[in-house]
Amino acid sequence: MKKYDFDRVIDRRNTSSYKWDNPMYADKKMLPMPVADMEFAVADEILEALDKITHHGVLGYSIVPDSLRLLAQKRISEEYQWETDLEWQVWLPGIVPGITLACDLFSNEDRGVLTAIPVYHPFHLIPTWLNRPLITFPMVEKAGRWTYDFEAFEKALQQKPAVFLFCNPHNPGGTVFNQAEIDQIVSLCQQYDCMIISDEIHADLRLYPQSNHICIGRDIVELPSISFFATSKAFNTAGLGGCVAIIPHQATREAFLKKTFGYMPMLSRHSIDVMSATYQHGSNWLSQLIPYLKQNHDILLDFVKQQPGLDMIPLEATYLAWISYDQTWGDLPNRLLEHGLHVLRGEQFKGKNFIRLNFACPKSQLEEACQIIASLTH
Ligand SMILES: Cc1ncc(COP(=O)(O)O)c(C=O)c1O
Structure with missing residues (x-):
């Protein structure tokens, strides 16, 4: 097994780096x-996948192969204990555009978007971009970790948001939501008829590997919900993008898929082959x-x-x-x-x-x- 050297400093200046070439x-x-x-x-193995494309030399349009669909399904089953159907998958070049489309489709000017604060900034910017009401509630410290103020969460739900943007694990603050918290979120969202859109991009970055990542979508497969997964954050391929949305509810999935037409470009061969290599060898x-x-x-x-x-x-x-x-x-x-x-x-x-x-x-x-x-x- 190769030993990686994370102490090595790599000069990223003059690489069009968003971070270093600001x-x-x-x-x-x-x-x-x-x-x-x-x-x-x-x-x-990721670099090898990219080298293979370079040596081949042709960069045409690509499809998401069945092999990648199966690999994603396997990872969600083995790592997060959620058995999903292949037909629930919708592949997209990025999670933020996916959440934006979903908010555009499923919220409206009367029934807006709910999210906890602090939160990854697109979560509160997206409703503003779309001219939808933004409804927030605070996270609080309890027993040495960030969690929801569930009273405030319920009060916020009473303002009738159409969708709730859930970030698990949470950015920033790093909370890995436990079963009791997930149960409470599900039950309150059901009570107030609020659709859950869950962003689980940080799921593989749990600092305590014995902790479980619990997919909120697993408990609500009969209801409209979207859960986003990606390898790009944990395996450091963010610049290539690529993610999968799991949408068990058929009408929701069909409406979402239709909404992507004309807005979402196809995934690149680079992102497809890199996701495959990551799932297999990462x-x-x-x-x-x-x-x-x-x-x-x-x-x-x-x-x-x-x-x-x-x-x-x-x-x-x-x-x-x-x-x-x-x-x-x-x-x-x-x-x-x-x-x-x-x-x-x-x-x-x-x-x-x-x-x-x-x-x-x-x-x-x-x-x-x-x-x-x-x-x-x-
Ligand atoms: C919670 C969360 N979701 C999504 C993203 C970005 O996802 P994508 O690049 O697929 O749009 C980030 C990036 O930091 C993030 O922290």
């Missing part, structure tokens, strides 16, 4: 930790990645806990730390930017006095980030 930095030296991709080279790489991320998580957590006025609830999944700061740090994101560290401002996720820091990088870069934070006087 025009905002101009010539300034910057350590970028904003958008959610990782600083690590992907698994060898487990060795992932099994080495997770302990590395957990180690970085623990380094960062220890560091944050030692800084007066900074705090962080340990993550259960993802590599996106959600760090709170008090007023002694001033405008922390801006001050960090001035000192050469780019993190995302909490407000982007509708969280005030937080930063989101992406720690999926070689340990040396994380240590450099900690040094920059520690160097700020406050």
Whole structure:
């Protein structure tokens, strides 16, 4: 089994990297930790799949082969214990466009879109783009983890949203929702006739491999619901896109599929062959990645806990730390930017006095980030 070296620093400048070639930095030296991709080279088998396409040389239109459909079905069954039918699958180039289409189709100007905050920003931007009411409720800390304020959730449902955007594991904050939470979400959404759209892109980034990822769609196959899965986040192929929507309810699936016509391009051969290689051969790489991320998580957590006025609830999944700061740090994101560290401002996720820091990088870069934070006087 190949041993991967996640300590290796790979120069990504001048690769059209959204992270490293941000025009905002101009010539300034910057350590970028904003958008959610990782600083690590992907698994060898993924590179081999890409090399094979390059050597073949033809880049025409592609179809999603049955072999890929079967691989996705197998992963959802084996990793998340959900037995799905092949015909429930709808393949798309990305989850965000998929959620946008679904919100356009299933919400309206009277019955809007519900989501927890803080949350991955497209969740609250999509209703705004579509001119649909945005209804939110807060996440709260309970027993050392982020979870829902279920009273606030029910109150929000009373405003009659048509769809609820569920992020599991949650970004930011890293919550892996447990069965009791899932049951409560399902029961309240049923009570208020609200369709669940579930984004499970971070499912394979659980920092405690013994924890279970529970698919909310498994318990509601008779009802309209959409659950999105992708390999792109956990296996660091975000730039290629590709995802599968599982839609058990036939009328919902047919309406969704029809809505994709003309809006969604076909998947590229690159993304199809890379997803196939990932499903078949990605487990060795992932099994080495997770302990590395957990180690970085623990380094960062220890560091944050030692800084007066900074705090962080340990993550259960993802590599996106959600760090709170008090007023002694001033405008922390801006001050960090001035000192050469780019993190995302909490407000982007509708969280005030937080930063989101992406720690999926070689340990040396994380240590450099900690040094920059520690160097700020406050
Ligand atoms: C929760 C969540 N969903 C979706 C995405 C992006 O998915 P896609 O690139 O397939 O649109 C991200 C990216 O960070 C994410 O965190």
